[in-house]
Amino acid sequence: MGLSIATAGLWVERWERQQERYAVDREERFTVIADVVEHVTAGQDRPLVVDLGCGPGSLAVRLARRLPNAEVVAVDADPLLLELGRTHHGRAARYVRATIGGAGWVEALGLRRPLDAAASTTALHYLPEDALRRVYRQLAAVLRPGGVLVNADHLFQDCAGLSELATRVGRRRAERQCVFDQEDWESWWAGVAEEPEFADLLAERRQVMRDLGEGKDNGLSYSRHVALLRGAGFSHAGPVWQFGDSCVLVALR
Template identity: 70%
Template sequence: MGLSLATAQRWVERWELQQQRYAVDREERFTVIADVVEHVTAGTPRPLVVDLGCGPGSLAARLVRRLPGAQVVAVDRDPLLLELGRTHHPDAARYVDAEIGAPGWTWALDLDRPLDAAVSTTALHYLDRDTLLRVYRQLATLLRPGGVLVNGDHLPQDDTGPARIAAHVGRCRADRQRVFAQEDWGSWWTAVADDPEMADLLAERRCRTAPRGTGRSAELPLSTHLSLLRQAGFDTAGPVWQYGDSCVVVAVRYRALSSGSG
């Protein structure tokens, strides 16, 4: 099921464009995440980072460009996106095929030491509340004291904030950047299905449980994420960057926690 470099490059470039539709100021969000990781790992020669829901390695590639000594473990459940990452960004990460939140997923990471950081972008919003709390607890046990979870995602405000206005501000920014001129998620996958070189990977993807989409109906608000992070053992948690509903949330744990199973 190996891909040619040219094919991987073509599809990753199209992926980067369509993903701009789903993250306001996506590139700035990546930069902020790298800012945080660089800050908390200063003086660490080979920081260990896990990239949750890595897709084709977009965030991992940017992290290693910023932190060349970093060891990134990139995890996703989608075999097609993982193969794009392995082919197009082979040196960015060690790619792991596992479903975040499924039984044993943390063991699949095969970590040899505590994490310095866990990062994610536009990947955790599909988890339900109970699964998200469990994942946050697992990550808290995997991180070293002082380690951070950095999550960039679409996190709406709750009823106490101007949710509709925040969403409107984000849409206006996206309109100014003309991101909606790019193909969307569904169009990208439709086009992939017409590429013969992707047929085996697409068949493998279809054999698995129904892949997640980009639906927004079940998204938990920012306040719920912060509450769950504190319940999970993180000492502090809050947004460090926000534009409309697009947020980068940082959670830090200082206390030593007992290790949990995957």
């Protein structure tokens, strides 16, 4: 039995508020991603875009609103978050369950033509460097010439002192916006655990998380990301927007 529309809507709304605690500039980052994808796909009758690590569809739905003629494919390994997205934002994207970087994940997307764009927000930092290198190569292989990869995340500076300052700048902005009054990650998941409609999905999710292991930040600087992207076959890569340690990194195929 699937989730009710009302339950999905309630928990997606709580997800949106919870995520603002960790990225006060989240909506601006979404807008920048959409700006980039819109520019690169201008003139395309039906752009093909993949949302990597889509969660409950936050980025996918914003891309679909900006690009109503686009075909958006949203991929994630988390069965609960995927079902939230499928139920609440079902018209925004075609949702695919696959582990990014895992065996057969690109084939699972069911792509029948080259991608125009791949986008991600606060997801790829969980991939170890070797897996990320592989994913970048795989994306370069399925993107059309002139296509783009857009990765929005908290990225480190090479210099520890600058990285500390960038993090501090971001935190001070968050404090001014009072986002730390919002529900946090642990509280959101604790609430999910008490929702009867989620029982089967939570059991499935626990198995998935056991198989994947505990995700940890790979700690890569944005310049290391750039080096990996260039090595994977992207012609140019660099940041197009940044505030504190929050960055939108773009790579051109």
